[in-house]
Amino acid sequence: MSNDAAVILITGCSTGFGKELALAALSQGLRVIATARRPETLVVLEEQGAKALKLDVTSSTDELKAFASQALSIFGQVDYLINNAGFLQGGAIEENSPEENLAQFNTNFFGVINVTSTFLPHFRARKQGTIVNISSQGSAMCIPGAGIYCASKAALEAISNTWARELASFDVRSISLQLGAFRTSVAESGNLKVAARRIEGYQGSHEWVQGFNQAAGKERGDTKIAAAKIIELITVDPKRALPMRLAIGEDSYETVKDILAKQLEDMEAWKAVSTGTDVVV
Numbered sequence: 001m002s003n004d005a006a007v008i009l010i011t012g013c014s015t016g017f018g019k020e021l022a023l024a025a026l027s028q029g030l031r032v033i034a035t036a037r038r039p040e041t042l043v044v045l046e047e048q049g050a051k052a053l054k055l056d057v058t059s060s061t062d063e064l065k066a067f068a069s070q071a072l073s074i075f076g077q078v079d080y081l082i083n084n085a086g087f088l089q090g091g092a093i094e095e096n097s098p099e100e101n102l103a104q105f106n107t108n109f110f111g112v113i114n115v116t117s118t119f120l121p122h123f124r125a126r127k128q129g130t131i132v133n134i135s136s137q138g139s140a141m142c143i144p145g146a147g148i149y150c151a152s153k154a155a156l157e158a159i160s161n162t163w164a165r166e167l168a169s170f171d172v173r174s175i176s177l178q179l180g181a182f183r184t185s186v187a188e189s190g191n192l193k194v195a196a197r198r199i200e201g202y203q204g205s206h207e208w209v210q211g212f213n214q215a216a217g218k219e220r221g222d223t224k225i226a227a228a229k230i231i232e233l234i235t236v237d238p239k240r241a242l243p244m245r246l247a248i249g250e251d252s253y254e255t256v257k258d259i260l261a262k263q264l265e266d267m268e269a270w271k272a273v274s275t276g277t278d279v280v281v
Contacts (some may be wrong), residue, residue: 006235007075009033009059011094011115012085013050014041016184016191017134021082022050028231031080033071035085051075057085057111061118068118080234081119082132083112090212091195092205093147100195101148108152113159124170130234130242131174133160137252139178140259145208151157161244175242177230178256180249182221202203250279 008025012018013034022034022045034045035055042052051074056068072078087103089096096104116131123129138146139141139153156176163174194209226248247253266275 005029005031006238007033007077008033008080008082008231008235009035009071009078010082010084011035011055011118013045014038017046017179017182017223017227018082018084020223021230023048024224024227025235027228028233028235029092030080031075032232033074042204055085057083057115058106058131059114061114064114064118068122072122077126078122079128079238080117080121080130080132081116082134082168083115084134085111086134087191087193088149088212089152089193090146090148090149090196091197092145092199092202095195095197095199096148097197100193103151103193104148107157108149109155109159112156112170116163120167120172122211123167123172127171128238129170129172130165130238131157131160131172132230132234133174133176133236135176135178135245136162136258137178137180137247137249137255142257144202145205145209145212147214158246164242164244173234173241173242175234176245176248178245178252180221180247180252180255181215181219182223182226182249183217183219183250184223220251 008030010021010032011020013022014036018034022032027153028047029054032045032050033051033053034042034050037054037056038044039052039054042050052070053067057146059067084102087104089100112133119129133156135153135157136150139151139157142150160174160176164177169175230248247256
């Protein structure tokens with residue numbers, strides 16, 4: 001690992017995509033700062049050469065600023081920030097309590113904003129940097145049984161796309177990645193939280209949660225392959241323009257494409273209602 005290699009900081013590295021992204025970055029010669037709420041889960045990554053730091057993305061602004069200072073002191077810079085930490089809140093929307101909804105958004109949405117904001121002064125001052133926000137095909141699918149999760153990812157994509165425009169003048173890139181179904185721990189009990197309240201009649205939502213949990217470890221996507229592709233995508237040329245959103249995985253590519261095509265079809269079908277609303281002079 002070269003002392004002048006680019007530095008990548010990844011949140012949520014204890015398992016799943018975060019861990020594989022860190023391993024892929026290490027294999028490609030990057031200097032890696034891996035984070036998790038429980039740093040003891042990062043021993044394997046440390047053995048491979050990563051620096052491990054404790055991070056809870058829902059921490060206070062002052063705590064996150066202190067974390068950013070600590071992270072920047074390790075190598076003197078951060079070139080790539082991957083916002084990966086998150087979890088899935090299951091259940092019909094009505095079943096989710098306000099506290100469960102807030103917890104979902106605090107991690108998947110506000111946590112990303114707050115962590116990223118602590119590094120933006122560094123990126124802007126250097127006139128370079130790349131922000132990668134791990135989203136989901138669920139943002140487009142709006143799945144019954146995962147509505148709050150899908151909403152948090154849709155909101156994340158809106159912020160990510162806005163960053164791509166706002167930060168362009170600073171030569172800072174932002175991209176959201178709509179992941180398909182990969183063999184990670186997201187479907188296991190620790191990362192899948194089910195609404196404490198259960199309302200009879202939401203059969204489709206309940207069946208989806210049950211099926212999602214039972215499918216853990218049987219998903220079609222290979223996390224290692226996807227992680228390697230993502231690291232290569234963002235690092236092969238740090239000045240190359242990136243798409244604001246990109247589907248990752250065969251299932252995500254086909255699903256998101258079909259949804260967008262249907263939206264365009266609906267727009268044309270209902271054009272007469274959408275248009276003709278300008279002020280007549």
